[in-house]
Amino acid sequence: MTKLRLAIVGAGPAGIYAADILLKAERKFDVSIDLFDHLPAPYGLVRYGVAPDHPRIKGIITALRDVLDRGDIRIFGNVRFGQDLTLDDLKQHYNAVIFATGAIKDADLDIPGIDAAGSFGAADFVSWYDGHPDFPREWPLDAASVAVIGNGNVALDVARVLAKHAEDLLVTEIPANVQAGLEASQVTDVHVFGRRGPAQVKFTPLELRELGELRDVDMVVYDEDFDYDEASRTAVASNKQVMVIDRVLQSWRQRPGVNNAGGEASRRLHLHFWAKPVEVKTDDSGRVAALVYERTRPDGQGGVIGTGELREVPIQQLYRAVGYFGSPLPGVPFDKKHGVIPNHEGQVLHKDSNERVPGVYATGWIKRGPVGLIGHTKSDAMETISHLINDQASWWQPTDPSPEAIPALLAERGVAWTDLDGWHRLDEHEVALGAPHERARIKVVDRDEMVRVSRGE
Incomplete structure (x- = not known):
């Protein structure tokens, strides 16, 4: 049976929902998904873009955590796209990539x-x-x-x-x-x-x-x-x-x-x-x-x-507070006027010719702009995943699709990446910091400390 090796760049709701929808979708091939994020911890704007006194956000995080904790998605945190890992790297090791990098600038x-x-x-x-x-x-x-x-x-x-x-x-x-x-x-x-x-x-x-x-x-x-x-x-x-x-x-x-x-x-x-x-x-x-x-x-x-x-x-x-704006990604088409990756229903397009870029997709705010709530993010992902499944004929043909290739590549480049077990360690550490003060958690802010705790160093 054919296997789809998929990279998703961005571990916020858009990226996690896209992974979940693909794994649950009707398809005639196996799937292996690696999720990358430049931050050591997942959840994107749910962790870093919503005021801390919103208890309903905990419900969203619980739903996202349930997806990740199934164990059928690998996470590589603290990995900077374009620096630690490039589009050419992804082409050598995956059949396709979905960019779900959101919009964090004003x-x-x-x-x-x-x-x-x-x-x-x-x-x-x-x-x-x-x-x-x-x-x-x-x-x-x-x-x-x-x-x-x-x-x-x-x-x-x-x-x-x-x-x-x-x-x-x-x-x-x-x-x-x-x-x-x-x-x-x-x-x-x-x-x-x-x-x-x-x-x-x-x-x-x-x-x-x-x-x-x-x-x-x-x-x-x-x-x-x-x-x-x-x-x-x-x-x-x-x-x-x-x-x-x-x-x-x-x-x-x-x-x-x-x-x-x-x-x-x-x-x-x-x-x-x-x-x-x-x-x-x-x-x-x-x-x-x-x-x-x-x-x-x-x-x-x-x-x-x-x-x-x-x-x-x-x-x-x-x-x-007049809206967010997306940021360009190295090697990926970008619409400077609207702050999005140019696309047709999630299929990324060349900026000048409007022709499809094979193997490259987008979902979430980097796809449609910073509007809409979590519900829109899910329907966004469904649209993108539908095209990804139907585009099998134009997937990349990687030279080394083995699961071991990415950890080896990151290790060779000296990248201190974090994984799902690492997120669990950081999560437990933050909860433990809050316990003496009768607080739900105290968030760790320093990146190096986040990485050290996550990696058990």
Whole structure:
């Protein structure tokens, strides 16, 4: 019987789901799958892209762990594609490769002053508070008033972590250095800005509701933002999710002191709708000093237009959460405009000719762009796997498809890779670190330490 030797680059949900779907699919050949990731631990953005106080994420990790723990997928962590292992290497040892590398960089926001000192991409901040090993251990939290630009779940995650008291995160797996950094935070006011109205936001009701439950944090909304047009009223009446979001926001309007922020909490979280950022002003030292935004209004077709009215909010720090953007991979076609690998339903295409690249596939955010939730990732993977199965005639013909070839190659190159047993060791180690403090775990941040623990050294 023919055997498919498959490499998957990226051990987040997209890569793991693709492996699982292929192993369960109807096919007329055997399958052997090796999963590669540049990080020593698996799970990608589920481990390093979601705020630590989201308990529902544990359910996703449990599902991913169940797939890996079956033992029919090999993992090679701490392996950098393009450096430790190249596309030519994969062609010599596999029949095909699926790239599931996601998108971890921030999309740009092209307004004057956006590159000032004190202006950050939200993805970098998320990587810091999630203990990503390739990001700095310290983060400047010396600003009293902070702006977050965006109306998606990442913007709310960032705003919530900034506004939340550090001790309330102790029940999570937050790393020790992050806990210390948040403990010293000077933040008193967090302002979240979105171009559209309350009925057009991109975050989910659960995310929004969590904001209103923060201890010692007043929610501040503004009555002028709730003068709904007919399209907004229709959205509230016809869409259950929008209806729930509206209900939550309307309940905050009833709280005492909302419009003048006259609550008694030590911190405030302001939601500004119909607010299009147009400029970041700086002080004499080049640091963020204020955000200038233009009031917008509905255009009657689901979008917004500017009113010409400019407003200014004093801030000392800014985070843009306007989306993620994919990164190019050595030797793999890349669409710089959209931040994805060019593809047709997961079959990778040459950038210029739009012809298929045999043996090369994509799934997840690097395939479709950084939109959608876990459910989209599964349907994405099914589409890609369907083509992979049907493309058997164009698979690569490797010179050495033996399972032993990859460990030997990595060892020869001095790569200290981690495997599934290593992840179990690291997992148990993190849980043990948290136990004395009655915490679920304390995440190890240093890459070398992650590798040492994983390899039992």
